[in-house]
Amino acid sequence: MYTTRDVALVSLAIAILVAGCGSLFQQNISTDSPPVALGEDGLILGSVTAPPVYYHETLAFHYRSVGDGGKTSGLITSATTMASIITKVPQCDEDGLADQCGRLFAIRLPAGEYEIYAVNEMEPGANHYQLPPLGFAVAKGRASYLGNLHTLFCEGLVRSTRGAILGGDLSVRDEYDRDVALLRAKYPQLAEASIDKQLLPDRAWRWRVDYEPYDWGTCVSN
Numbered sequence: 001m002y003t004t005r006d007v008a009l010v011s012l013a014i015a016i017l018v019a020g021c022g023s024l025f026q027q028n029i030s031t032d033s034p035p036v037a038l039g040e041d042g043l044i045l046g047s048v049t050a051p052p053v054y055y056h057e058t059l060a061f062h063y064r065s066v067g068d069g070g071k072t073s074g075l076i077t078s079a080t081t082m083a084s085i086i087t088k089v090p091q092c093d094e095d096g097l098a099d100q101c102g103r104l105f106a107i108r109l110p111a112g113e114y115e116i117y118a119v120n121e122m123e124p125g126a127n128h129y130q131l132p133p134l135g136f137a138v139a140k141g142r143a144s145y146l147g148n149l150h151t152l153f154c155e156g157l158v159r160s161t162r163g164a165i166l167g168g169d170l171s172v173r174d175e176y177d178r179d180v181a182l183l184r185a186k187y188p189q190l191a192e193a194s195i196d197k198q199l200l201p202d203r204a205w206r207w208r209v210d211y212e213p214y215d216w217g218t219c220v221s222n
Contacts (some may be wrong), residue, residue: 007018026077029106031187041108043143044136045195047095047179049102050078050151055165056101057121059151059194061065066113066135076105077122080150096182100150103181106190111140116149116200119207121165133173134200143190144198148175156217167208170185 011150029043050059058079064070079101092101103125115133120126157163176197180209184190206221 005190018158023075025075026103026105027074027107028055028104029187029189033108033189037131040140041110042138042140043106043108044114044138044146045104045106045143045179045183045190046076046119046146047097047102047104047175047182048076048149048151049091049097049100050168051104052090052092052101053153053155053165054105055155056090056153057123057126057165059150059168060120060122060151061116061131062118062120063114063116065110066115070110072114074107074109076116076149077101077103078149081169095186099165102122102148104179104186106183106187109138111138113137119170125208132203132205134203136198136200139196143193144152144177145180147199148173148179149200154215154219156213156219159214163217164213166213166216167206169204169206171200171204174199 011098048059048061051056058077059106060075060077062075064073066096079092090101092098092103095104097103097195112138113135115135116131116172117133118128118130138144149170150173151170153165153168155163156166174197180195183195
C-alpha cells in the first residue's frame with residue numbers, strides 16, 4: 001500500500017523531471033497569456049507538418065539563441081503530447097492540420113537572433129540530424145510568422161522483415177493565410193494582433209539514415 005509520503009515523493013520526482021526536461025516539449029503560449037505588445041519578448045508563429053506514412057513518427061526541430069552560447073533553446077514539433085514518445089504514434093488532430101499530421105507553434109521568446117539547427121524523430125534512440133542553420137530574429141513586442149516547416153518522409157526496409165522511415169525531405173512553405181487563421185482562432189490574444197511575415201530560409205534540405213538499409217524503398221535519391 002502506498003503511503004502519503006510515497007505519493008508525495010513520486011509527485012516531487014515527476015515535478016523535478018518535468019522542470020529539468022522542459023526543452024523536451026514545445027512551449028506554446030497559453031490561451032490566456034498577455035497580449036503580444038506587453039513585455040520585452042516577442043512571438044514566433046508557424047506550423048510543422050509531416051504528412052502520414054505507414055511508419056510514422058513525430059519530428060522535433062531544435063532552436064537556440066545565437067551569440068550567447070544557446071542560452072535560450074527549445075523545440076517545435078510536428079505532432080503533440082507525451083503519447084508520441086511513449087507509443088511512437090503521433091497525435092495529429094490538435095490544431096486542424098490532421099491530414100498533414102501538423103501542429104501550430106506560438107512561442108514567446110526574448111528579443112534577439114536565433115537559429116533552428118537540428119531535427120530528430122521523437123522516439124528513444126532516434127538519430128539527431130544537424131541542419132544548415134535556419135536563422136530568424138525575434139523583435140520586442142512583435143509577432144513574426146516563420147512559415148511552415150514541411151517534411152515528406154521516405155520509407156524502406158531496415159532488414160528484409162522490418163521497415164522504417166529512412167529519411168525525409170524538408171522545405172519551408174508560405175502557409176501564412178492558413179496558419180494565421182488557425183492561430184487567431186486558437187489564441188484570442190492574436191485575433192487583432194499585427195503578424196509580420198518573416199519566412200525562414202528554404203534550404204530544400206534532406207536527411208537520410210547513416211547506414212545502408214536492406215532496401216531504400218521510396219528514398220530513391222539516397
